[in-house]
Each structure stands twice: as structure tokens, then as C-alpha cells.
Amino acid sequence: MATQKLTKSYIHVPKKEPFIGLTVGQQLYKMAEKYPDKEMFVFYVDNERFTFKQMKAKSQTFAASLVSKGLKKGDTIAILGANHSEWIVALYASIQLGILLVPLRMEFPHSTIVAIMNKLQCKAIILTRSPDELLDRACEYFPEMKSSPAEQLKSDCCPHLQFLVLCSKSAKKLCSKTGVYSYDDFMTLGNETDFSKVEEICQSLDIDDPCCIYFTSGSTGMPKPAVHSHHSILNNAMTGAFFRMGVDNFNCNWESLRYMVGVTLSGIGTVWGTYLPIARGCTTIVLYPAFNAGIMAEALQNERVSIGTVLIHQAYDLLNLPNIDSYDFSNLKLMGMGGSIIPNELRQKMKKLVQYTTNCYGMTEILMTHMGDPVDPPDKLAGAATYTIDGLETKIVDDNGIIVPVETVGEILVRGYSAFKYYLADDLQTKEIKDINGWIHTGDLGVMDEAGYLTMKGRKKDIILKEGVNLIPVELEAVLHEHPKVLAAMVIGLPDERVGEEICACIRVDRDNSPTEEDIREFCRGKVYALLVPKYVIFFDEFPTTPNGKYSRIEATRIAKKAFNIIAY
Structure with missing residues (x-):
């Protein structure tokens, strides 16, 4: 937490540990000598283990x-x-x-x-x-x-x-x-x-040499190949956003920690799992990218996983397993959740499986940047607030690039060691997201409070313009997640000749226990700004996702336009 109350939306969090000054390969050699016979990777479904x-x-x-x-x-x-x-x-x-x-x-x-x-x-x-x-x-x-x-x-x-x-x-x-x-x-x-x-x-090789490529999610367009250095990858894995409170608080040490990767190895969701073993000496358990909640539950139990991360839809599926109470998750200390803004109701439900949960925020171009600490004040946890991890800076700016006062919505910019080097073979797009001062323009909207906590307000491009008013979808999504029959919600804008854009609520439901469209509208009235009450409601068994596992607003919009026979005006 900031030592003094902030008036402007800017914070720098000093790094508590020194950087690792080796390349990934050099660090692998070092750790192989230090822990030759210790498990480094477990490929659970294939039953393969590598020291x-x-x-x-x-x-x-x-x-x-x-x-x-x-x-x-x-x-x-x-x-x-x-x-x-x-x-x-x-x-x-x-x-x-x-x-x-x-x-x-x-x-x-x-x-x-x-x-x-x-x-x-x-x-x-x-x-x-x-x-x-x-x-x-x-x-x-x-x-x-x-x-x-x-x-x-x-x-x-x-x-x-x-x-x-x-x-x-x-x-x-x-x-x-x-x-x-x-x-x-x-x-x-x-x-x-x-x-x-x-x-x-x-x-x-040098620590600043290109090390690896991760593609952007494609949630806002064609995926782009972001190149990271050895320094950014290895030290972000070492710092790790969920390490704000330190493993000592989990009554375990780094060497005994067992971390689970439940998503495809092609995305940044696996940066920690891929490089954490050489950064910290712990073990990574790898699952298949085609998510199966039953296999994940089995692996969490059988491999005695200490810390895991799940995307929001995986968390819902895990909780909805018919026999979830039969598994032994006593070794599971912490579950990090990301891929979208995490509703507080979901966090509360996850407590039946794990002692601590935390919100993760990051992006391909600068890896993991913010995390909620399980011991943060209750109001911060309830609001899904996160805090900048060690060694990074965060600021919130207006459309002119000027830092805004605290408690003011603006675009989130992040700067620090974990920033990518460039998009491979694309200097023009690199300059669009990484400015001359090294700030990464996330395209996300957020609010910083006087203590330095950041609350997400959605994508800048996701703002819905209705009747000349900028509406933020996440405000309605938060209300929809409180509905007892709603498993997950996503709010999009659909073109409308009269008002510019109309509100469409995409609802993931259990078909055997589904609300009606009017149930959803009535539930929202009085809880959100009147313009945010959805004109359109569309129900999904599963939300479309990007290759990185995030909800795809582009595909959801296409499906909704077709369902309601809407054309662009």
C-alpha cells in the first residue's frame, strides 16, 4: 500500500528482491546443478515426469x-x-x-x-x-x-x-x-x-536478447507476436504477482511449492508455470489446453498442488462439478483467477475449495502487472481491486495522456522491466502501444484510489456510446453476476440507428434453471444507470473464447447480431 495518500493516479512499487542477471538457459543450467533430482515438470495426463x-x-x-x-x-x-x-x-x-x-x-x-x-x-x-x-x-x-x-x-x-x-x-x-x-x-x-x-x-547470450514470443489474445483483432527478453520473462516469473504476500504466509517454501498450469502453453497464462521452476526451484504440473474440470480437480488433489491459476470460465466449471466436494484440496493454498474481471460472488464461492483467492491482471506486452493480495482490506477484495507488483509503475491518464486525479476513470498505462521488446516484424504497431518513454498503453480502463489500488473498468474499446453517453459494460456485468441464476455475464454494444448503440447482455446459464429475458431486465432496474438496462438479452451454454481463453466480445457480438438480425448502420 502507498505510504502516503495519493492525489494523482500514479504509483511506483520498488522491487524488494534483486533481479536475476542470467538468461533463461543459463538459469536452467544453474538450477539443474542445484536441484538435479528434483521434479521440474509433471505432464499429468501423459504421466511424464522430468527432473x-x-x-x-x-x-x-x-x-x-x-x-x-x-x-x-x-x-x-x-x-x-x-x-x-x-x-x-x-x-x-x-x-x-x-x-x-x-x-x-x-x-x-x-x-x-x-x-x-x-x-x-x-x-x-x-x-x-x-x-x-x-x-x-x-x-x-x-x-x-x-x-x-x-x-x-x-x-x-x-x-x-x-x-x-x-x-x-x-x-x-x-x-x-x-x-x-x-x-x-x-x-x-x-x-x-x-x-x-x-x-x-x-x-x-545476453539478458536483454530476445527470448520468446507470445501472441496477443486476438480479443480486439489479429493476434500479434510480442517478443520478450530473457530479463523480462525470468524476472516476472520470479516476482510473480501472487507473491506479494510471500509464500511464508502459506506455510510452505519455494522448493516445496507445486504450481499448476491449466491453459495452453502458447499464452502468457503459462509464463509463471513455464519459468517458475528455474526462477524459484519449484515444480510445475501441466494439464491439457482443452480444459476439463474433472481432470483439473483430479490433478489438484493427486499432485498436491499448492498454487494454481484458472480463467474465469474454468473457475465456474470447477465449482459446478457434481462431485466437487469429494476431492481433497487440503494442500491448495491459493488460486489466482484472471482472463476477465472477477465477480466478488465467484471469489466467495471459490473459498469452498481454497483458503485464498486472488485477482490477476496483466497483458501479453508486459506480462503480469497487478494482483490482489488475499489479505487486502475486505472492501478492496470485494471490489476486485489489484495492486502493482514489485518493480513496476502504473498511471491512469485521460485521452490527452495527462495523469488524472485519483478516483477518476482513465486508461491504464504500465512501465517496467517486464515490458516486451517489440512486435516481431511490425515496428508500426509496436510504436502504437509502447511509447517513447517506455509506457505500455494497455487499452484498459481503470480507477486508482488514494492507497494505490487499481480497479478495472473494462476495455477502452468496449465503451458503449448510447444517446451520446459513454457507458462502461463492467458496471452492468457486476450486477448481472449477482443474479442467482446467472453463471457468467458479458455486456456488449449492438449498433442502433436511433441511439448509436444498444445494450446487449450475454448471459451464460444452466438451461434447466434459466431466467427469462424480462427477469434479467427487471433485476437490473434500479441497480444500474437506466441507459444500461439491456434492450437485448441472449443466453449461452458456453461463451465464445479467444485462443488465450478470454471471452471473445468480437465473436459474441457477431452471434448476437445474427440472432437479433441487426445490421451495422
């Missing part, structure tokens, strides 16, 4: 094979598929060589995958062992896998592509062609000289 020593060896072997294929610092390779050990192995291998791993998503259409691979000049693509349809998709994308007789794979759609690595056991029949390797065969390509080069290159 620090084993992960170092595996990733070095993969890196040596990359060296044998002539790849070098600054090159890019892509990966596509579900959460398996080969994903982490390929990531840590590429990082040791200064090669950028491009994390493609299964939700991307063929045209987007080809466009990204060409724009970023990817020289290879790794296909993980699942999902099952992945190999068929790959054969469709790259028919040359079956027919090319050339010494090196030549792809018509991706001219920079030199080879593929297929991790599926059923792909063996395709791996006789030069340039198409099974995972096991690829791991044998490196020789003694290649292994020596891996360590030599790794030790030569």
Missing part, C-alpha cells in the same frame, strides 16, 4: 539437433499442438540458442498459420503428439511431406520452411523423406561438436 537434470539434458539434445540443421541465433521455428513435454523441451532448446519459438495455436485457420510462418520466416515447425487431427491438418498444409523428393523440404506455401518434426507415433510412415523427422529421430541428429556449440552459444 531439472533430465530437462536440461533433453533440451540440450534437441538444441544440438537444431545446430546440426544449421539453425542459428535470430532464426525462428514454429510449434503447433497440445501441452506435451516436447513443447517445453523445444522451448528450452530454442532459448539456449537464441532461436525464437513461434507458438501457433490450434484455433488459427490455415491462412493465419501460413501468414504468420511467412511473415516471421519460420525455418521449421514442430507438431506435438496431439490432438489427433493435427497430423491430417499438417498433411493438408504441407503436402510436400508425402511427395517431395528433394534433399531439403521445399514448401510451396512456406518457402522458408526447411524441415518438420512430427511427434505423433502414427507419423512414422511420413518420416522417411528428408526434411521430415520423427521426434525420436530428430533427437539423434546432434554430434559431440553440436553439443559443445549449444553450451557455448547459451553462455554467450
Whole structure:
């Protein structure tokens, strides 16, 4: 908490611990020596376990094979598929060589995958062992896998592509062609000289060199590849937003902490899980990206998970498991929740599963930046307020970029060590979000109080303009979440010839216990500004989501327009 009452919406929180001054690869080597036989990663569904020593060896072997294929610092390779050990192995291998791993998503259409691979000049693509349809998709994308007789794979759609690595056991029949390797065969390509080069290159890299890519969620447009440095990634994992109160308050230590990743490895939601082991010496449990609440509950229990993070829809699904009370979550100390503004009612319900819950806020371009502390004052917890994590600055500005007084809505800007370097191959868009002073323009609206706490007010682009009045959707969403029959709510604006935009409430419900449209309107009357009472109400079994797992307002708007036969005016 700020030591003095703030009058302007600006705060800087000093860093309590020194930065890690090593690259990710160098830190991996250090931790493999310190904790050689300790579990680093557990891939729960595959029942695979890797110690620090084993992960170092595996990733070095993969890196040596990359060296044998002539790849070098600054090159890019892509990966596509579900959460398996080969994903982490390929990531840590590429990082040791200064090669950028491009994390493609299964939700991307063929045209987007080809466009990204060409724009970023990817020289290879790794296909993980699942999902099952992945190999068929790959054969469709790259028919040359079956027919090319050339010494090196030549792809018509991706001219920079030199080879593929297929991790599926059923792909063996395709791996006789030069340039198409099974995972096991690829791991044998490196020789003694290649292994020596891996360590030599790794030790030569600098903390400010490009380390990895994360794509923006695509919730407001085409996903963009944000490049982070070793310094930003490793130290954000070390600081970790939910570490504001420190693990000592959870009656555990870093080495015993077991952290669960329940989302796809391609998104920033896994930054902590991917790098926390080398930052802090703890263990990460990885689940599949195709979320299954039953598997998550089972993993939380069986792996004795200490800390987990869930997106808002995952939290609802976990709570609604029919047999949720039969699981033993006694080791679970804290659950961080993010992906949207977390209703207080949801936080209260989660307390039946876990002692502490906390709100997370961040974005791809600057990783995790704010967190609610479980021991914050009750009014801050009820309002989903968060606080800037160590080493970062936050300010709230008006449309002219001027810092606003406290308790005033404005755009959230954040600055600090965890900021991304740039969007790969896109200087123009980089300058649009990262200004000359290093501030990241989040596009989110928020309010800062005199103690420095930040309360989210939604996306700047989500503001609904009705009858000349700017309306903030989150204000109505907060009320809708109080309705006993509403599982989740999202508010959007639909075009209207007369008033500009009309309010549409998207409601996720249990079809067997669903309210009516008029029930929803009546519930809102008197609780929100009259202009916010929704004209339109549409019910969903599941909300559409972006590849990062966030609610997709773009897709929800498309569905609602079609349902109500609305055209843009």
C-alpha cells in the first residue's frame, strides 16, 4: 500500500528482491546443478515426469539437433499442438540458442498459420503428439511431406520452411523423406561438436536478447507476436504477482511449492508455470489446453498442488462439478483467477475449495502487472481491486495522456522491466502501444484510489456510446453476476440507428434453471444507470473464447447480431 495518500493516479512499487542477471538457459543450467533430482515438470495426463537434470539434458539434445540443421541465433521455428513435454523441451532448446519459438495455436485457420510462418520466416515447425487431427491438418498444409523428393523440404506455401518434426507415433510412415523427422529421430541428429556449440552459444547470450514470443489474445483483432527478453520473462516469473504476500504466509517454501498450469502453453497464462521452476526451484504440473474440470480437480488433489491459476470460465466449471466436494484440496493454498474481471460472488464461492483467492491482471506486452493480495482490506477484495507488483509503475491518464486525479476513470498505462521488446516484424504497431518513454498503453480502463489500488473498468474499446453517453459494460456485468441464476455475464454494444448503440447482455446459464429475458431486465432496474438496462438479452451454454481463453466480445457480438438480425448502420 502507498505510504502516503495519493492525489494523482500514479504509483511506483520498488522491487524488494534483486533481479536475476542470467538468461533463461543459463538459469536452467544453474538450477539443474542445484536441484538435479528434483521434479521440474509433471505432464499429468501423459504421466511424464522430468527432473531439472533430465530437462536440461533433453533440451540440450534437441538444441544440438537444431545446430546440426544449421539453425542459428535470430532464426525462428514454429510449434503447433497440445501441452506435451516436447513443447517445453523445444522451448528450452530454442532459448539456449537464441532461436525464437513461434507458438501457433490450434484455433488459427490455415491462412493465419501460413501468414504468420511467412511473415516471421519460420525455418521449421514442430507438431506435438496431439490432438489427433493435427497430423491430417499438417498433411493438408504441407503436402510436400508425402511427395517431395528433394534433399531439403521445399514448401510451396512456406518457402522458408526447411524441415518438420512430427511427434505423433502414427507419423512414422511420413518420416522417411528428408526434411521430415520423427521426434525420436530428430533427437539423434546432434554430434559431440553440436553439443559443445549449444553450451557455448547459451553462455554467450545476453539478458536483454530476445527470448520468446507470445501472441496477443486476438480479443480486439489479429493476434500479434510480442517478443520478450530473457530479463523480462525470468524476472516476472520470479516476482510473480501472487507473491506479494510471500509464500511464508502459506506455510510452505519455494522448493516445496507445486504450481499448476491449466491453459495452453502458447499464452502468457503459462509464463509463471513455464519459468517458475528455474526462477524459484519449484515444480510445475501441466494439464491439457482443452480444459476439463474433472481432470483439473483430479490433478489438484493427486499432485498436491499448492498454487494454481484458472480463467474465469474454468473457475465456474470447477465449482459446478457434481462431485466437487469429494476431492481433497487440503494442500491448495491459493488460486489466482484472471482472463476477465472477477465477480466478488465467484471469489466467495471459490473459498469452498481454497483458503485464498486472488485477482490477476496483466497483458501479453508486459506480462503480469497487478494482483490482489488475499489479505487486502475486505472492501478492496470485494471490489476486485489489484495492486502493482514489485518493480513496476502504473498511471491512469485521460485521452490527452495527462495523469488524472485519483478516483477518476482513465486508461491504464504500465512501465517496467517486464515490458516486451517489440512486435516481431511490425515496428508500426509496436510504436502504437509502447511509447517513447517506455509506457505500455494497455487499452484498459481503470480507477486508482488514494492507497494505490487499481480497479478495472473494462476495455477502452468496449465503451458503449448510447444517446451520446459513454457507458462502461463492467458496471452492468457486476450486477448481472449477482443474479442467482446467472453463471457468467458479458455486456456488449449492438449498433442502433436511433441511439448509436444498444445494450446487449450475454448471459451464460444452466438451461434447466434459466431466467427469462424480462427477469434479467427487471433485476437490473434500479441497480444500474437506466441507459444500461439491456434492450437485448441472449443466453449461452458456453461463451465464445479467444485462443488465450478470454471471452471473445468480437465473436459474441457477431452471434448476437445474427440472432437479433441487426445490421451495422
